[in-house]
Amino acid sequence: MLIRRAHADDAAAIWSIISPTIRAGETYTLDRHMSETDALGYWLASDKETFVAEEDGAILGTYYLRANQAGGGCHVCNAGYMTSAAATGRGVARSMCEHSMEHARSRGYRAMQFNFVVSTNERAVRLWQSLGFEIVGRLPLAFEHPRLGFVDALVMFRPL
């Protein structure tokens, strides 16, 4: 699996990966009904570095990295990861997270923060914990899950 910077002509493949997750509305705090243009504008925004994970010419996942805050908070980065439904369970998210941490170190970031991990996304919580992230905050009932109603969200953090 090759993880490389996303190019403009990856947009269709990126949309095919992020749209099911956005439309499901169960894990990201994005408008479920946002347009393709808005979603790609968000994922490929100029304040982000966006990568794709590719295998045999097929894009299996994508992630972005950015500073989580400006000013005195700009040494902490934030990242978001999405994997193709067809590639679930093959370690794509783990590989992308490891790649993002290495890339973040090379950029001089000292820590990585996930601002909003939906607590019912247990697979993700376990994965981030296995990669050294700790739960440093719990936002009570901060996420309205389309099936489960109001559930907690977690803040996760890892020094780099």
Next chain:
Amino acid sequence: MLIRRAHADDAAAIWSIISPTIRAGETYTLDRHMSETDALGYWLASDKETFVAEEDGAILGTYYLRANQAGGGCHVCNAGYMTSAAATGRGVARSMCEHSMEHARSRGYRAMQFNFVVSTNERAVRLWQSLGFEIVGRLPLAFEHPRLGFVDALVMFRPL
């Protein structure tokens, strides 16, 4: 003290309040050297509702309210408050916070979250606690204070 929506012609007064705080760089994760245009663009952004606290024609403080997240997180709001250095200790921030909570309820928000309260800003932490906010997260060394070096930041949260 009257708290009212900010108008375009409040920009100079707002800048006179927010610029010392931004330039000090001790409490907000904003670029200390940001331009007046960028700062006002941030404080008066279209995704925010911005208010000013006025007394005898003088603007003593300003705050903004916005949704903290989109999608399943859009029932939680976020706010930022700044008070004129000359008006410190007169309850301006407390009045603005009370006003913001009332306004947020009228907008249908169910909770308010502060994403990044610098832990050394003890006056603010105590004020938010006295207004019902709880510390729900601690971000280790997430803020580089210009005098104190790396210090923790707090996530504070209050149901409305």
